[in-house]
Amino acid sequence: MKNLPFLMTLAVVVLFSACQSKKAEQANENVAYELSTLMTEIDQKVEQEVSVEGIVTHVCKHSGKKCFITDATGKVSIQIMSGGEIETFDKELVGSRIQVKGIVKEAQQLSPEDLQAQEDKVLAMQTEGTLEEEQCDTERASIEDMRKWMKEHNKEVFTIYRIDGLSYEALD
Numbered sequence: 001m002k003n004l005p006f007l008m009t010l011a012v013v014v015l016f017s018a019c020q021s022k023k024a025e026q027a028n029e030n031v032a033y034e035l036s037t038l039m040t041e042i043d044q045k046v047e048q049e050v051s052v053e054g055i056v057t058h059v060c061k062h063s064g065k066k067c068f069i070t071d072a073t074g075k076v077s078i079q080i081m082s083g084g085e086i087e088t089f090d091k092e093l094v095g096s097r098i099q100v101k102g103i104v105k106e107a108q109q110l111s112p113e114d115l116q117a118q119e120d121k122v123l124a125m126q127t128e129g130t131l132e133e134e135q136c137d138t139e140r141a142s143i144e145d146m147r148k149w150m151k152e153h154n155k156e157v158f159t160i161y162r163i164d165g166l167s168y169e170a171l172d
Contacts, residue, residue, distance in 0.1 A: 032099045036071040042161050045104040056093040064088030084166030097171040102163040109157040119143050
């Protein structure tokens with residue numbers, strides 16, 4: 001009986017600590033990544049739910065079931081697929097900043113052979129005149145960036161990621 005006040009105090013302290021810990025955990029779950037930050041650790045987030053912010057650069061014209069967001073520099077982008085509460089993305093979102101909640105997925109892995117085939121295809125389209133010079137230069141630069149990244153990171157494949165959306169919110 002003498003220990004009852006002590007045990008009651010201890011129980012309150014433990015309960016309070018658990019509540020504070022849960023609140024901190026929930027706060028961290030609600031924090032959205034900037035896209036450029038997410039991309040630095042995206043390989044560790046595959047099959048996990050994340051929230052990310054970015055600027056919509058494209059919404060699929062035909063179905064509206066996918067969009068692309070980019071960071072503020074325009075150098076980093078990722079595809080967002082509709083799902084969960086998202087039936088389609090409104091075409092009016094282009095140019096807007098959004099926050100998306102979704103599951104990170106590996107969309108495609110490109111080997112050096114895949115990159116060579118892509119480069120050959122671009123060259124053939126340029127020769128045929130079905131792809132403009134500027135588009136060819138952009139494609140070749142992108143392929144070269146992927147090769148450079150693979151070499152710098154000692155990787156045999158370049159992985160392209162996407163997010164399977166669950167919900168989104170327009171921020172502006």
